[in-house]
Amino acid sequence: MKLVYFNNAATSWPKPSVVAAAMADCVGHIPCQDARSGLEGESVSETCRERLAALLHIREAKQIVLGANATHALNVALHSFPWRNGASVVTTASEHNSVLRPLYQLAKTKGLRVHIIPVDVEGRVEPEVWRAALKKVQPSLAVFSHASNVTGAVNDAMLLGQIAREAGAVTLLDASQTTGFLPVYPETWHLDMVAFTGHKYLLGPGGTGGLYISPAIAPLLQPVWVGGTGIHSNLEDMPALMPMRFEAGTPNNPGLAGLSAALAWRAKNTFQPNSLLKEVERLCAGLTELGADVIDVTRPRTPVVSFTLPKWRVETVGEALQKSFGIVCRTGLHCAPHIHAFLGTAPCGTVRFSFSRFTQAQEIDYCLHAVHALLT
Amino acid sequence: MLYECRKKENCFSGAQVYEYRLLAGGNEALLNILGTVGELTIKMHFPRPFFQVVFEDGTTVNGILQDNIMKAVFPEKQWQDSRLRWEALLTAILSGSVK
Numbered sequence: 001m002k003l004v005y006f007n008n009a010a011t012s013w014p015k016p017s018v019v020a021a022a023m024a025d026c027v028g029h030i031p032c033q034d035a036r037s038g039l040e041g042e043s044v045s046e047t048c049r050e051r052l053a054a055l056l057h058i059r060e061a062k063q064i065v066l067g068a069n070a071t072h073a074l075n076v077a078l079h080s081f082p083w084r085n086g087a088s089v090v091t092t093a094s095e096h097n098s099v100l101r102p103l104y105q106l107a108k109t110k111g112l113r114v115h116i117i118p119v120d121v122e123g124r125v126e127p128e129v130w131r132a133a134l135k136k137v138q139p140s141l142a143v144f145s146h147a148s149n150v151t152g153a154v155n156d157a158m159l160l161g162q163i164a165r166e167a168g169a170v171t172l173l174d175a176s177q178t179t180g181f182l183p184v185y186p187e188t189w190h191l192d193m194v195a196f197t198g199h200k201y202l203l204g205p206g207g208t209g210g211l212y213i214s215p216a217i218a219p220l221l222q223p224v225w226v227g228g229t230g231i232h233s234n235l236e237d238m239p240a241l242m243p244m245r246f247e248a249g250t251p252n253n254p255g256l257a258g259l260s261a262a263l264a265w266r267a268k269n270t271f272q273p274n275s276l277l278k279e280v281e282r283l284c285a286g287l288t289e290l291g292a293d294v295i296d297v298t299r300p301r302t303p304v305v306s307f308t309l310p311k312w313r314v315e316t317v318g319e320a321l322q323k324s325f326g327i328v329c330r331t332g333l334h335c336a337p338h339i340h341a342f343l344g345t346a347p348c349g350t351v352r353f354s355f356s357r358f359t360q361a362q363e364i365d366y367c368l369h370a371v372h373a374l375l376t
Numbered sequence: 377m378l379y380e381c382r383k384k385e386n387c388f389s390g391a392q393v394y395e396y397r398l399l400a401g402g403n404e405a406l407l408n409i410l411g412t413v414g415e416l417t418i419k420m421h422f423p424r425p426f427f428q429v430v431f432e433d434g435t436t437v438n439g440i441l442q443d444n445i446m447k448a449v450f451p452e453k454q455w456q457d458s459r460l461r462w463e464a465l466l467t468a469i470l471s472g473s474v475k
């Protein structure tokens with residue numbers, strides 16, 4: 001049975017063919033890594049960094065710290081942050097565990113006060129609720145996602161960042177669900193830190209991601225991921241230079257080669273999300289007509305749809321879709337445990353379809369046909 | 377051994393979900409018997425027909441017709457008893473003690 005892949009919010013598939021080719025090429029060649037080998041030549045990580053800087057409109061590529069994924073990036077940001085005793089953080093109920101779990105851990109180990117603000121029925125942060133919380137709490141840091149991985153609702157990151165700045169907070173944006181699908185401009189939006197991943201809409205391989213850190217904030221962070229950097233080996237502390245201050249150890253060069261190739265491919269094969277989003281909206285309308293309870297989301301949004309079916313457990317829907325119809329999707333809480341209380345989908349969560357630029361209209365038709373079969 | 381069993385994890389730390397892989401053949405004969413002790417639904421109109429059996433204690437078992445893999449979800453309360461009952465039934469059916 002041919003599989004239809006609707007789990008791109010977890011990891012995108014397929015990837016452009018250049019990705020695997022670049023990874024194989026990297027593994028097949030003598031490694032060339034600045035300061036770690038005597039071989040001079042193009043550095044995979046530096047090329048990747050430059051391409052990311054171009055995409056994110058970042059003036060100095062060295063402000064991008066490369067890592068394993070967005071979870072790694074968020075952990076670097078949150079654990080490196082100079083928390084004072086009694087510090088507070090404001091975050092939202094739509095956050096993923098990659099934000100929440102580091103904060104819970106910091107609450108236990110450093111007494112951090114974590115304030116989680118509600119979201120609306122689409123999973124979106126309401127600016128006035130955000131403003132009120134920030135004014136009341138006066139946090140050291142405000143952390144929020146650009147888009148919900150459960151509903152696809154996109155927040156106005158520039159506005160929320162501005163509100164946080166006005167309240168005196170440093171800002172950290174989780175752009176896992178938007179980088180590569182929608183514009184993400186850390187410097188234009190005056191955000192202090194932005195975490196992103198390589199394996200979702202950037203179409204790179206797993207094991208890649210990064211963190212933008214503004215020039216003003218970088219010197220204030222104390223790295224927690226420390227070790228060999230290839231330079232300044234005589235120092236006990238990590239070098240002050242960016243980005244290696246936050247990049248201990250050998251990077252995932254094959255992965256970065258793949259991500260770099262994906263970025264170059266994307267630059268030559270531009271994509272306008274509108275036609276995909278129209279298909280998403282067609283799917284939502286179709287599901288609703290069939291009797292599904294769809295989490296209705298207005299634009300701006302990503303190509304993610306969450307829903308439940310009457311008389312079906314969400315996990316069983318996923319199993320039936322995959323085993324009987326070959327449709328790969330995700331079910332449950334989606335690692336975002338708090339949002340469901342606001343969507344009306346607690347305690348079991350939702351069935352989630354998430355699409356990519358490669359999703360075809362006939363796959364959407366097949367999806368509607370499958371759900372129709374489940375409901376008859 | 378008539379089947380292999382392994383626990384499957386999901387979003388919920390308390391969930392008791394187990395996968396059963398029958399070591400000989402598919403599950404059609406098994407289903408005929410299960411339908412007499414639980415509420416059996418078979419979706420024959422699916423490209424690969426899907427079944428689900430719901431037992432009185434809340435245990436649900438589902439899978440694909442003629443496949444050798446089934447998934448059992450035991451109710452969180454007293455799941456050990458539910459699992460023992462299910463496995464005793466499964467063993468009895470597969471060994472021919474129950475026809």
